[in-house]
Amino acid sequence: MAGIIPDADDRLCLSRRPDHKHQGGLWEFPGGKVEPGEALDHALARELHEELGLDGVRSIPFLTVRHRYPDLAVTLHFREVTAYTGVAHGREGQPVEWVPRAELSARAFPEANRPVAVALRLPPEWVIPPEELDETAVVEGLARLDPASQGVYLRGWSGHPAVTAACRARGLRFWVRDDAGLARREGAFGLHLSGEGLARAQREGAPAFEGLLSVACHDAGQIDAARALGADMATLSPVRATPTHPEAAPLGWDGFDELVAGNPLVFYALGGVGPEDLATARAHGAYGVAGIRGLWPRG
Numbered sequence: 001m002a003g004i005i006p007d008a009d010d011r012l013c014l015s016r017r018p019d020h021k022h023q024g025g026l027w028e029f030p031g032g033k034v035e036p037g038e039a040l041d042h043a044l045a046r047e048l049h050e051e052l053g054l055d056g057v058r059s060i061p062f063l064t065v066r067h068r069y070p071d072l073a074v075t076l077h078f079r080e081v082t083a084y085t086g087v088a089h090g091r092e093g094q095p096v097e098w099v100p101r102a103e104l105s106a107r108a109f110p111e112a113n114r115p116v117a118v119a120l121r122l123p124p125e126w127v128i129p130p131e132e133l134d135e136t137a138v139v140e141g142l143a144r145l146d147p148a149s150q151g152v153y154l155r156g157w158s159g160h161p162a163v164t165a166a167c168r169a170r171g172l173r174f175w176v177r178d179d180a181g182l183a184r185r186e187g188a189f190g191l192h193l194s195g196e197g198l199a200r201a202q203r204e205g206a207p208a209f210e211g212l213l214s215v216a217c218h219d220a221g222q223i224d225a226a227r228a229l230g231a232d233m234a235t236l237s238p239v240r241a242t243p244t245h246p247e248a249a250p251l252g253w254d255g256f257d258e259l260v261a262g263n264p265l266v267f268y269a270l271g272g273v274g275p276e277d278l279a280t281a282r283a284h285g286a287y288g289v290a291g292i293r294g295l296w297p298r299g
């Protein structure tokens, strides 16, 4: 159980694990063990009081990571702290620092934290513009998205300069489908591999792209392939029945949870879900929700 604690300048609070402890000497998000029967929000408030002297800590789920170290299997509930009072200081003598998000990658974290570092760069909602709209309607819809909480996968709109220009103008992070060259030229935040793109990458090797690599997954084999390619994130679908793929059997939330467990990728739940499912998705191992109909702004 660990807290992602922002300050007013959006720096995050890190502390250094004592040398003698598991993963000693590495930086961590402050936290500790949940007591039997204790609610997660309560456990975090208690730990952050004991370790940092913070009071009134309120938090929401961010990401659950299940990781197997050679000597220990851990389930870590990372939570985003939304309110607190007090000034953080290491009450147990541990070094505590506030670090700008852009500088997090320079810190040495325990291996289990890798997906957290990725998720901290990602919006919780991943919006796919409908393909049946015309370009003007797509451009108009993009202007109504919120760049802080929404990113865009240009599924059928990847090669359209007016659409990428609209993403840039609005400050939206956007993902291009399959074409690494196009993603580089357009300055895309991410490259998303469809089933076809994944099969090609398996034959020819990982695409040459510096940004985030994402893969469309539907089963354990594709998740393994995504991991082997060094992907950062994946969509996993369909959670529910969806008109986009009427033939595919829905995973359901339990099926989703079973497939993502223990995988060091950041997952988006896709298929018949919308923003109202975010809390459920997070309770089942996802970081975000992705979709067409459920997320595109209504006219």
Ligand SMILES: Nc1nc2c([nH]c(=O)n2[C@@H]2O[C@H](COP(=O)(O)OP(=O)(O)OP(=O)(O)O)[C@@H](O)[C@H]2O)c(=O)[nH]1
Residues within 6 Å of the ligand: 001, 002, 021, 022, 023, 027, 028, 029, 030, 031, 032, 033, 034, 072, 074, 076, 110, 111, 112, 113
């Ligand atoms: N708090 C915290 N623990 C982490 C992070 N990443 C990570 O792999 N861990 C691991 O999660 C496990 C639980 O850590 P913990 O803080 O609850 O407990 P601890 O080992 O410090 O023991 P304690 O209960 O005596 O304080 C440890 O094995 C720790 O190495 C992180 O960012 N924050």
